[in-house]
Amino acid sequence: MNVRLYAAQRLTAAVMVPLVAVHLAVIIYATNHGLTAADVLARTRGSVAWAVFYGIFVVAAAIHAPIGIRTVLTEWSRLGGRSVDAIATGAGLLLLVLGLRAVAAVVLP
Amino acid sequence: MGPDLTVSLWRGGVEGRYQTYSVPKRENQTVLDVVTWVQRNLDSSLAYRFACRVGMCGSCAMTVNGRPRWTCRTHVSRVAESGRLEIGPLENLPVIKDLATDMRPFFEKWQQARGTFAPSKTRHDPIETIRPDSAARLAAAAAIECINCGVCYAACDSVRWNENYLGPAALNRAWTLVNDVRDTANVQRLAAVAASGGCYACHSHQSCQEHCPLSLNPTASIAGLKRGAALAFLKSEIEA
Amino acid sequence: MNRTRLTHRGNLLWRAALVHRLSGLALAIFLPLHFWALGLAIDGEARLGSFLRWTDAWFVKLAETGLVFLLAVHLLGGLRVLVIENFAWRDGQKQLATLAAGISAVIAVVFLVWAL
Numbered sequence: 001m002n003v004r005l006y007a008a009q010r011l012t013a014a015v016m017v018p019l020v021a022v023h024l025a026v027i028i029y030a031t032n033h034g035l036t037a038a039d040v041l042a043r044t045r046g047s048v049a050w051a052v053f054y055g056i057f058v059v060a061a062a063i064h065a066p067i068g069i070r071t072v073l074t075e076w077s078r079l080g081g082r083s084v085d086a087i088a089t090g091a092g093l094l095l096l097v098l099g100l101r102a103v104a105a106v107v108l109p
Numbered sequence: 110m111g112p113d114l115t116v117s118l119w120r121g122g123v124e125g126r127y128q129t130y131s132v133p134k135r136e137n138q139t140v141l142d143v144v145t146w147v148q149r150n151l152d153s154s155l156a157y158r159f160a161c162r163v164g165m166c167g168s169c170a171m172t173v174n175g176r177p178r179w180t181c182r183t184h185v186s187r188v189a190e191s192g193r194l195e196i197g198p199l200e201n202l203p204v205i206k207d208l209a210t211d212m213r214p215f216f217e218k219w220q221q222a223r224g225t226f227a228p229s230k231t232r233h234d235p236i237e238t239i240r241p242d243s244a245a246r247l248a249a250a251a252a253i254e255c256i257n258c259g260v261c262y263a264a265c266d267s268v269r270w271n272e273n274y275l276g277p278a279a280l281n282r283a284w285t286l287v288n289d290v291r292d293t294a295n296v297q298r299l300a301a302v303a304a305s306g307g308c309y310a311c312h313s314h315q316s317c318q319e320h321c322p323l324s325l326n327p328t329a330s331i332a333g334l335k336r337g338a339a340l341a342f343l344k345s346e347i348e349a
Numbered sequence: 350m351n352r353t354r355l356t357h358r359g360n361l362l363w364r365a366a367l368v369h370r371l372s373g374l375a376l377a378i379f380l381p382l383h384f385w386a387l388g389l390a391i392d393g394e395a396r397l398g399s400f401l402r403w404t405d406a407w408f409v410k411l412a413e414t415g416l417v418f419l420l421a422v423h424l425l426g427g428l429r430v431l432v433i434e435n436f437a438w439r440d441g442q443k444q445l446a447t448l449a450a451g452i453s454a455v456i457a458v459v460f461l462v463w464a465l
Contacts, residue, residue: 001310003303003342004349013427020424032463037398065377075270098384105390175356197353264357313433314366316357329438
């Protein structure tokens with residue numbers, strides 16, 4: 001972990017603090033009110049606010065998680081530096097692609 | 110519980126085993142007394158390290174019942190569970206023989222962290238006036254008593270998991286110099302601790318603080334380095 | 350095979366760091382699956398709806414409670430780290446760590462109770 005990765009990870013962490021708090025509230029609200037897929041999608045479809053919210057969330061997570069994965073692999077596995085970087089980058093791309101697809105799936109009208 | 114202590118000592122190098130000895134129990138006895146007794150009365154081939162015997166030099170640090178500590182300052186009555194002791198060399202360092210480790214990696218990392226003072230003045234210049242109650246001096250004073258005994262380094266799992274990690278003592282030392290207004294090597298020092306294996310490899314386990322015989326807090330020093338180096342990076346004073 | 354028992358791992362703050370690391374790993378593994386499930390909505394709400402009906406099962410609700418706990422504990426543990434790294438040192442780290450775990454457990458229980 002060097003200063004560049006550290007700054008990226010801590011900054012995305014700080015960004016996600018309020019996002020996670022809201023997301024937890026949304027989860028609890030939705031489950032408590034027994035929202036169906038139709039109910040959820042009715043609220044998210046065409047919503048710029050949800051698009052921005054979850055769009056930022058996905059990008060931040062796609063940066064934050066791979067850096068953590070990289071640290072864990074460096075310390076707990078016997079893989080070399082290049083393999084670790086490759087796996088972490090791959091994980092980031094996977095999260096970004098699947099995440100933005102998911103956001104599109106629920107906000108596009 | 111008989112009159113004797115059952116003492117297991119590590120014998121060998123990286124490969125080796127614990128060998129058990131019977132040592133007479135005494136009223137007031139430190140772990141260092143026990144090790145010395147074995148070497149003088151039972152097995153003169155036992156290798157171990159000590160110097161001052163009074164808790165000032167840090168040379169006698171070993172792993173006692175799983176915990177790194179100064180053996181001269183550890184009373185047997187406090188740590189012997191049912192009259193048993195297991196004593197090994199410090200963790201995270203190469204073993205030379207038995208209870209003596211090679212401290213060179215520890216000292217090399219001190220150099221790598223730029224834990225050395227870089228002066229700016231000569232004896233012909235007036236003495237730098239440093240207020241003892243200035244924030245920087247207080248920060249340095251809180252960390253400066255380190256005698257490099259290696260206990261924190263032995264207790265740290267980040268050291269264990271990451272061979273490049275400079276470790277709590279080296280970074281703590283670097284922090285004292287970051288706070289020394291007379292020092293001129295701060296940019297290089299922050300660059301050194303901002304690199305891979307530097308301060309950002311610390312996960313704040315705080316095992317260092319927990320075990321330091323002088324109650325120092327390397328976690329806090331390292332947090333200060335994290336802030337300082339991040340700021341220097343954002344201001345483009347150092348590169349990643 | 351360790352040469353000695355590693356008693357420093359009994360320290361609460363070491364365990365807090367372990368919980369933080371393991372919760373992060375679990376969330377990192379869960380997240381792609383979560384995104385995939387939401388992506389089902391692309392095929393229309395019926396596809397997502399039938400998936401969500403499956404999640405009404407009690408053992409799924411239990412797993413979701415676990416996930417809520419992991420998310421909350423990772424968030425609160427991470428907040429503690431951000432505080433250590435960015436503000437003046439404060440003692441009482443063990444209390445903060447315990448508090449983080451406790452609040453996370455409460456949030457997870459709230460979820461479970463309201464979800465069932």
